[in-house]
Amino acid sequence: MKIQLVAMTFSLLLLGACQQKREVKQEAQTQKSEIMSKTAEHYTFELSDKVIRQKVAFKNRYGIELTGDLYLPKNGGNNLPALAISGPFGAVKEQSSGLYANQMAARGFVALAFDPSYTGESGGEPRNVASPDINTEDFSAAIDFLGLQDNIDRNKLGIIGICGFGGFALNATAVDKRIKAVATTSMYDMSRVNAEGYFGSTTPEQRREILKQMSLQRWEDAKNGIPKYPENGLAQTNEKSPQFVKEYYDYYKTERGFHERSLNSNGSWTATNSLSFMNMPLLTYIKEISPRPMLLIAGENAHSKYFSEDAYKVASEPKELLIIPNKVHTDLYDKTDVIPFDKLESFFEENLK
Numbered sequence: 440m441k442i443q444l445v446a447m448t449f450s451l452l453l454l455g456a457c458q459q460k461r462e463v464k465q466e467a468q469t470q471k472s473e474i475m476s477k478t479a480e481h482y483t484f485e486l487s488d489k490v491i492r493q494k495v496a497f498k499n500r501y502g503i504e505l506t507g508d509l510y511l512p513k514n515g516g517n518n519l520p521a522l523a524i525s526g527p528f529g530a531v532k533e534q535s536s537g538l539y540a541n542q543m544a545a546r547g548f549v550a551l552a553f554d555p556s557y558t559g560e561s562g563g564e565p566r567n568v569a570s571p572d573i574n575t576e577d578f579s580a581a582i583d584f585l586g587l588q589d590n591i592d593r594n595k596l597g598i599i600g601i602c603g604f605g606g607f608a609l610n611a612t613a614v615d616k617r618i619k620a621v622a623t624t625s626m627y628d629m630s631r632v633n634a635e636g637y638f639g640s641t642t643p644e645q646r647r648e649i650l651k652q653m654s655l656q657r658w659e660d661a662k663n664g665i666p667k668y669p670e671n672g673l674a675q676t677n678e679k680s681p682q683f684v685k686e687y688y689d690y691y692k693t694e695r696g697f698h699e700r701s702l703n704s705n706g707s708w709t710a711t712n713s714l715s716f717m718n719m720p721l722l723t724y725i726k727e728i729s730p731r732p733m734l735l736i737a738g739e740n741a742h743s744k745y746f747s748e749d750a751y752k753v754a755s756e757p758k759e760l761l762i763i764p765n766k767v768h769t770d771l772y773d774k775t776d777v778i779p780f781d782k783l784e785s786f787f788e789e790n791l792k
Contacts, residue, residue, distance in 0.1 A: 483696050483773065484538040487545040489513050499556065499580035501573060506560035507553030507581065508532050510544035511590075520595035520791040521549040521588070523581035527772060528569070528603025528627060529702040530691075531559035535601050535772045542775065543599075546784045549591055551581050555604070559700050565666050567708050571630055571719045574604070578611035582618060595619065595791040599783070601772070602743075603627040605735075606721045609750065612731065613724040620790035622734040622783055624771040626747045633716035638745070646717070653711045666709040673703065683742040686769045696773060722750060729755035734786050736779060738766030759786075 486492055493509045512519070522543055524536045532540075532552040540550035555577045556570070557563035563573075578598055586593035597620040600608025605626030612621040635641050641649075660666045676688040690696035691703040698704055733754060737747040739762050751760040763770070763777060770777045 480533060481698060482533045482537060483698060484541060487541050489545040490541055492541075495551070495584065497580060497584040499573070499576050501556075501576065503556045503573070504562040505553050505556065505577060505580060506532075506562075507551050507584075508537055508540065510537075510540040510550040510552065512544055512547050512549070515590070516547075517590050518592040518595075519547070519549050519590055520597070520787060521551070521585045521591045522597050522599055522787065523578055523585060524550055524552045524599045524601070525555055525577065525581075525607070526601030526604030527625070527703070528629060529558070529708070530602075531698055531700045531702075533698050534696055534701060536599075536604075538773055538775070539599055539601065539778075542778075542780045543783065543787075546780070548784075548787065549585065549588070551585055553577065553581055554700075558702060565709065567668065567702055567706070567712070568666075569603075569629070569708065569712055570715055571607070571610070571721050572715070574607045575610045575614070575721075578604075578608060578618075579615045582611075582615060586617065593617070597621060597787050597791050599623070601625060602768070603629045606630070606746075609725055609728065609733065610721045612733070613727045618731070620732050620734075620787060621728065622736065622786060623747065624736045624778065625738065625741060625743055625768045626735060626750065627743055628722055628746045628750065630716045630719060630721040631746070633713040634718075634720075637742070649713070650717065653714050656710050660709075660711065666711065669707045669710055671706050681742075683768060686767055690769045690772055722753070725750060725753055726755045730757065732757040732759070732786070732790050734759050734761065734783070736761045736763065736771065736782075738763050738768060738770050738777075740765060741768040741771075743768050 491511045491513050495507050495509045496504055498504050524539050527535055532554050536552035540552040543550040554561040556573050557566055557568045582596055585591055585596055596617055598608045598618055600623045602625050605623030606628045608621050608623055612618045656667060673688050673692055676684055691701060735747040735751050737744045747760060751758055766777055
């Protein structure tokens with residue numbers, strides 16, 4: 440099915456909730472962590488009996504405090520390889536990124552799943568805002584944190600980006616030379632889809648009108664002192680909705696993946712959220728990831744597959760594109776029998792040494 444949705448529509452479909460202000464009490468900026476029990480919080484997956492989970496906090500270079508869960512192999516060790524993990528776009532660390540971190544820690548990696556700026560338990564006001572720059576920086580801030588841990592070898596650091604955070608992961612790797620390898624699953628180029636619509640469906644006239652509407656909305660937001668939040672688009676899903684929207688609903692709005700702090704489970708991004716994405720291409724310097732390796736993973740039937748395929752075409756070697764037969768975008772969010780964790784393990788074992 441050809442999907443004729445423009446960037447504004449996209450912003451209404453990858454939704455978010457107006458988050459309550461959090462109270463995070465940390466005595467040290469990057470070092471203090473508190474061991475969490477399996478039942479202390481709502482997670483959409485079970486903690487492995489091979490893994491310890493710790494709550495951590497650290498700041499990015501804009502001074503925003505990020506909150507994450509650090510997953511550690513229970514058998515310990517020193518000079519361990521480590522991974523920073525985030526995504527999908529509008530999700531929280533108790534969903535897919537935590538599941539990935541849990542799986543990778545069970546395989547011997549230290550893994551940090553974190554909430555991006557302005558979302559989940561992380562700081563930043565107003566809530567439910569994304570940024571091609573700040574969300575790229577969030578990955579580098581996670582690398583800062585990991586490189587300061589005594590049990591981690593800072594020469595063995597990689598990142599995994601899921602969905603929209605796949606594009607941020609590639610952008611971060613291009614600029615941050617401390618990152619030795621990068622993998623993405625169900626990758627979205629958020630700049631491209633906001634600027635062009637799906638499959639380039641946004642016309643120049645539509646683009647001008649979208650930008651005009653968001654520009655005028657800024658005056659309304661400035662007058663009101665708070666941003667406008669559109670209605671929850673996923674809540675309107677019905678039998679006539681595009682198949683990929685139904686798949687998002689099946690994850691975010693059901694027991695399978697629902698989380699009370701997840702934007703996509705509850706509400707919406709701000710009405711002007713797309714502005715910077717429409718003017719700042721994320722993957723301009725993707726060639727500069729080389730000679731460090733990248734692994735791009737996508738489902739064969741995913742509506743988003745073309746983002747990974749096109750990024751692969753443009754990127755320089757070493758690179759690998761892995762297409763999972765018969766699977767859709769959200770299959771790579773949480774289906775542990777579908778996500779190729781053995782491949783991710785071997786990829787990072789080979790390249791973080």
